[in-house]
Amino acid sequence: MSRYQPPLTLTSKMLSLIAEISEQIGQLTAMDERLQTPQLRRGNRIRTIQASLAIENNTLSVEQVTAVLAGQRVLGLPREIQEVRNAFAAYEAMPDWQPSSRVNLLRAHELLMGGLIDDFGQFRRAGVGIYRGDKLVHMAPPPSRVAHLIDDLLAWLAASDWHPLITSCVFHYEFEFIHPFADGNGRMGRLWQTLILSQWRPVLSYLPVEAVIRDQQDAYYAALSAADQSAESTPFVEFMLQALSVALEEAVLGEPASDPVTDPVSDPVRKLISALHRNGPRKISDLMADVGLAHKANFRANYLRPALANELIEMTHPESPNSPVQKYRLTQLGKQAVAQLKSA
Template sequence: MSRYAPPLTLTTGMLGLIADISEQIGQLSAVGESQQTPQLRRGNRIRTIQASLAIENNTLTVEQVTAVLAGQRVLGLPREIQEVRNAFAAYEAMSNWQPDSRTDLLTAHELLMHGLIDEAGQFRRAGVGIYRGDQLVHMAPPPSRVTHLIDDLLAWAGSCDWHPLIISCVFHYEFEFIHPFADGNGRMGRLWQTLILSRWRPVLAYLPVEAVIRDQQDAYYAALSTSDRLAEATPFVEFMLSSLNVALGEAIHSEPSTDQVTDQVTDQVARLLQALRGGGAFKVSELMGQLGLAHKATFRSNYLRPALACGLIEMTDPGSPRSPAQRYRLAPLGKQKLMRSG
């Protein structure tokens, strides 16, 4: 039993969020493994990777990340493309790791930061401060203490009898506080929280909570800073539980019902595929006109990106995702789905 005890005040807000999250996990799990198709899982994983890297200033879009993982040529910074490949490899290997293993933690970091830093898979050997702009917001513990602090944290995570939701959030905060690596600490903390949650409920391995964090990035950093000032994880735990709750709600409401098309795509994606049924390639404005849509952000979020993520449509010029001449057409998988659905 670990003697390490992270400071935390359990609040009524946390208890309410745990109850809400548990109820939503029950609803999501009721969909059943058979309906969580490989295409949907891959799409969620792509959203997870894109969002987690975007938090760290990676500029690649969901469409570009999808193209990179499909082996297509993408115009982008080599480092950002390498970050995508590394992150996908790390999340795919996640099921092989134990949340309380230092060896697995270092292996994960080596995968995540391969070719990006010299110290991939090694704890930092120098002091580090975290800055927001020109302001120092956190001075991490000295490198001489890192191994001991991480070992204590891992032992605590493996033996603590708190609710797994709380354990995962506290681990995430304490990991960022220790800042054990020279680089990659944010993406590692989010990856390891997902690992802890997936050991509790496997369906959470594919929950793109990172997308919610990206959309509330200022609040994410504010929660970390507030927890630092209070010397306890409480504000950050409340923020992360709230983010998990939102991500689950979005997953449930976007989850297709059993009487939908075979590949379990959403109604919006199914409509987009029908618009492309006749063949040919179309610009965004042309597709929006066919679908009677006026709001481009809604079209991209609910129609275009999910269809690309599932591999149902493709870009005519994947190397230039933002080209004004970009058009979209049915991919082979989309044609197969249309044939099966009549």
């Protein structure tokens, strides 16, 4: 058994967030089982994958990721399409893994990074520094120490009696600090935290916390940096617990009462198409303001994606989904839906 104990200061903020998250998990577990359909779980898995890869500069949208996984042709960089396929395979294999297994950890990296780097599924053999722009923000331990550090961390994980919420966040930070692979460390850390949490509460297997991290990416990196500077994971643990709480709040309160795919005019979609009817073609930022939302992941999941899927709205530049001038407008079907709503 490892004697290693990751440095951490337990704070009142952590305790408060743990209590809040536990209550939210109870609410999510007690929700109507209809809201935990395979369709919704797949949608959340797609959001998770798109967001985790977007943090690593993958430019594919949720709609494009959905199309890739459906076997449809997508206009995108071959590497980005491969990243999507790899990530989906890794998340789908997750139930078969043990968080404290080095073999499983290496297998996960093999699935995530196969065909993308030469030494997938192997610890790095060279030094690595993490940069933000031109600034070095973290120098990882030398490669000669990586295997030993990871084994210590996995042994600690296996023996830890800390609360799983704390354990998962601490592991995530310590893993990023070691930076054991030549590439893919960020997505691996997020995947492994999900694995740890899913074995504690299965409902967390499909929680797209990565979407919250993507929307708070600067704060995510700032928390990593603050943890490095304080030589303990406390700032990062507080950030991740807050992100988990936001993701759970969205899951509990953000889902519309009706199925957004089978019911094309759910309440969120009704607000969206009504705003487009009033104001004409709009950018995402403008539409979010129109419907009173600040959280982009929530807006995409419950407003934009269902309206697109049901062909009520369309892009003004469909050939370039991520164009900075991209807007959305009503289709003929959307105009008919608005007319029906007005006459109802």
